[in-house]
Amino acid sequence: MAFRLPSLQHGSLHLSTSCTACKTVPKNLKGRSKSSQDWLTRQLNDPYVKLAKHQQYRARSAFKLLEIDKRHRLLVPGQVVVECGAAPGAWTQVAVAAVNSLPQAKNKSQGMVIGIDLQSVHPVPGATLLDGRDFTAPQTQLQVLELLNGRKVNVVLSDMAPKASGIKGLDHENIISLAYAALRFAAQNTAEGGSLLCKIWEGFMTHQLISDMKRSFRTVKIVKPAASRGDSSEAFLVAKELFHEPTT
Numbered sequence: 445m446a447f448r449l450p451s452l453q454h455g456s457l458h459l460s461t462s463c464t465a466c467k468t469v470p471k472n473l474k475g476r477s478k479s480s481q482d483w484l485t486r487q488l489n490d491p492y493v494k495l496a497k498h499q500q501y502r503a504r505s506a507f508k509l510l511e512i513d514k515r516h517r518l519l520v521p522g523q524v525v526v527e528c529g530a531a532p533g534a535w536t537q538v539a540v541a542a543v544n545s546l547p548q549a550k551n552k553s554q555g556m557v558i559g560i561d562l563q564s565v566h567p568v569p570g571a572t573l574l575d576g577r578d579f580t581a582p583q584t585q586l587q588v589l590e591l592l593n594g595r596k597v598n599v600v601l602s603d604m605a606p607k608a609s610g611i612k613g614l615d616h617e618n619i620i621s622l623a624y625a626a627l628r629f630a631a632q633n634t635a636e637g638g639s640l641l642c643k644i645w646e647g648f649m650t651h652q653l654i655s656d657m658k659r660s661f662r663t664v665k666i667v668k669p670a671a672s673r674g675d676s677s678e679a680f681l682v683a684k685e686l687f688h689e690p691t692t
């Protein structure tokens with residue numbers, strides 16, 4: 445059966461993943477663990493994986509950012525974006541196009557994208573990538589500030605995720621600690637009115653994080669884009685309109 449690729453142009457992207465009749469069964473599963481077999485089967489049958497390949501995004505995660513940005517209008521040409529947890533680079537691709545950092549559109553302002561990841565990231569034209577770096581390390585953040593050369597950040601994106609241990613509470617605590625690192629950086633280095641988009645795995649610390657975000661941002665919303673798998677606790681916090689306390 446032919447797979448028809450939907451378009452992201454009109455409305456939000458909701459793809460059905462429940463067509464069991466046309467499920468692709470992977471070949472060469474010999475020697476693979478059960479969890480690796482399940483992962484491969486899921487990848488082969490995931491419409492966002494197919495769509496990402498078709499639209500030349502490095503990962504299906506691109507559609508999460510595209511949808512959130514479409515709804516919450518975070519990225520515009522000319523902005524400075526710091527992206528934490530950039531590998532393999534799908535969000536970077538989306539950010540580069542949205543802020544025009546290549547620049548693709550000569551008649552629009554040129555933005556800037558700096559991506560950071562522990563892992564190596566294949567170059568993305570229009571972005572400066574600090575790979576092999578821990579975003580939580582002070583020297584990494586200093587390097588980011590050097591690259592900014594005095595420019596304020598408009599948007600901090602964090603899709604950072606720790607290696608999952610499978611212990612829900614521990615994984616939750618670890619990702620929340622990465623989210624706090626992004627929040628601290630954003631609160632200190634973002635221009636008045638700026639935004640923070642941050643991935644979490646929901647759990648007992650979610651509410652505390654939201655209330656801490658509200659100390660720096662006028663609005664904080666929790667969103668789950670359609671491309672975020674239904675069976676995962678993944679969610680995103682969209683914090684907008686950063687304000688700095690007036691100094692007295």
Ligand SMILES: C[S@@+](CC[C@H](N)C(=O)[O-])C[C@H]1O[C@@H](n2cnc3c(N)ncnc32)[C@H](O)[C@@H]1O
Nearest residue numbers: 505529531532533534535561562579603604605
């Ligand atoms: C879900 S992936 C990011 C996917 C990416 N947004 C994309 O669309 O291609 C999460 C990434 O967070 C990175 N990461 C986790 N902890 C980090 C840290 N302390 N500093 C930098 N990157 C980190 C991981 O190496 C991993 O590549």
